[in-house]
Amino acid sequence: MQQRKIHHEEQIEDALPPRAADQTIRLSELTLVSTNDLRSVEAEWRRLEKLARNSLHQGFDWCLAWVQAHHSELAIIQGVVDGRTLFILPLEVIPERRARIARLLGHRFNNVNTGLFDAELAAPDAEELQNFAYGIKLALSDKADLVVLDNIPLVWRGIRHPLSALASIENQNHSFQLPLFQNFEATLAQLNAKSRRKKFRSQSRKIEAIGGYDHIVPIDAAEKHVLVDIFFRQKGERLRLFGLPDVFQFPGIQDFFHHLMDVPVKGTDTPLMLHAIRLRGEPEGHIAAIAGLSRKGDHVICQFSSIDETICPEASPGELLFWLMIEQSCREGASVFDFGVGDQPYKRNWCTQETVQYDILLPLTWKGSLMRPLLIGVTKAKAAIKRNPHVYALVQRWRSRRCPKAPETTASDAESSAE
Numbered sequence: 001m002q003q004r005k006i007h008h009e010e011q012i013e014d015a016l017p018p019r020a021a022d023q024t025i026r027l028s029e030l031t032l033v034s035t036n037d038l039r040s041v042e043a044e045w046r047r048l049e050k051l052a053r054n055s056l057h058q059g060f061d062w063c064l065a066w067v068q069a070h071h072s073e074l075a076i077i078q079g080v081v082d083g084r085t086l087f088i089l090p091l092e093v094i095p096e097r098r099a100r101i102a103r104l105l106g107h108r109f110n111n112v113n114t115g116l117f118d119a120e121l122a123a124p125d126a127e128e129l130q131n132f133a134y135g136i137k138l139a140l141s142d143k144a145d146l147v148v149l150d151n152i153p154l155v156w157r158g159i160r161h162p163l164s165a166l167a168s169i170e171n172q173n174h175s176f177q178l179p180l181f182q183n184f185e186a187t188l189a190q191l192n193a194k195s196r197r198k199k200f201r202s203q204s205r206k207i208e209a210i211g212g213y214d215h216i217v218p219i220d221a222a223e224k225h226v227l228v229d230i231f232f233r234q235k236g237e238r239l240r241l242f243g244l245p246d247v248f249q250f251p252g253i254q255d256f257f258h259h260l261m262d263v264p265v266k267g268t269d270t271p272l273m274l275h276a277i278r279l280r281g282e283p284e285g286h287i288a289a290i291a292g293l294s295r296k297g298d299h300v301i302c303q304f305s306s307i308d309e310t311i312c313p314e315a316s317p318g319e320l321l322f323w324l325m326i327e328q329s330c331r332e333g334a335s336v337f338d339f340g341v342g343d344q345p346y347k348r349n350w351c352t353q354e355t356v357q358y359d360i361l362l363p364l365t366w367k368g369s370l371m372r373p374l375l376i377g378v379t380k381a382k383a384a385i386k387r388n389p390h391v392y393a394l395v396q397r398w399r400s401r402r403c404p405k406a407p408e409t410t411a412s413d414a415e416s417s418a419e
Contacts, residue, residue, distance in 0.1 A: 024120055025118075025120050025121055027121065027162070028124075028127075028131060032135040034139040036076065037076075045085075045116065048085070048116040051117075051118075053114065053157055053159045055113055056294055056296035057112065058105075058113065058114060058116050059271065062105075065256055066105045066256055068256075068259050070092070073093045074093075075139075075143050075144065076088060077091060084118075086117070087115060087117045087162075088115065099368065099371050100146075101148055104149060104150070112153060112175060112338070113151045115163075117162050132163075133166065137362070141365060145363070146364060146368035147360075147368075148360070148361055150171060151359070152360060154356075156355075164358075168358070169358065169376050169380065170358055170383065171357040171358055172383040174356055176339045177338045177351055177353040177354075178190070178351045179336060179353065180334050180337055181330060182330060184330045187326065191349075191350070203316055203317075204320070207320070211280040211282060213279050213320075214277075217274065225258060227276060228258065228261055230290065231304070231306055238307070268332055270295055273293050274291070275324070277289040277321050286308070287308060288317035289308070289317040289318045290321075292304045292305070295334065298334050299334070300338060301338040302338065305321070
């Protein structure tokens, strides 16, 4: 089998020219304040979210949809100087293990987190970061015991994260990306283009033999909501088949994605757009595969995907859908197709970049100081399991056996649930 070396995004940092001293603002100049009202900082929030360095998962619409679905206690941290907001950390406080943990809105459904940082904010030194941690403690000590900022790449889009020196531990999950070019053939040339074109033709012929298919991207609100409900059912059945927990059944999660469906598309930018393979012919109307894509600027993220193999499974409809979505993303000028967190064979088959992400854990109280090493230990254990194929297969098989219908196969053969 031909193997391709996966490039680690963390190791690349563009040599950006330093800004003039009078154009930068030091972290030490900022006053840290906390609010529980998203709307009160919307204007500055939307200004910061436009910067390519800031993840779409900290965008205002993404976070607002999460809050509308969960109604949790908010703790939105702002760094302010002269009436301007230079950074925002949108947190919510949730009870966990008899403590209060402040986490980024979206939690496990975020594929990359950065917070929101202004380009004028200078890279902080060690003393400034220490004072920053103390400022967070003062702002949140009456609300939370521990701050957890997870899934943060130390370098993202060629820029080092301002808080990278505070990283506590490497996250157990990496994310995977495919660089895109306007010419789809040039994009395929990074991979085994000849083999992929042959496979695509074979998939298309198999589906054409039963009537063909349509690649649909609904824009009507009612159609979008119907399709996302089909995804929830489809994904739930798939996860139950493999004995895995259905994270989309957790309280508020389906409402969250339904709220995202209602956010207007701005040009090519959208917090969530659905793509699907719909069959023609005798099985007309059958949805064989679904995926949800988000886009900000030139960055496309696949948030979720599912397949229904009850009809023509030999055509691999999920793989076919990824081909069509990547081809369309190339035509529409995107430069990165991000498969998100989680190590799956189909991601490695498509991707040439692997991004290492880290977690930052800041204790605020004595409870937080006790929890920090516990959570770090849990992350280390998960990472050790995931990086040992034999142990990981055993763990997944054990999880599968909790479901009486689960076949003797590892969960990596299906779409895994979020970790």
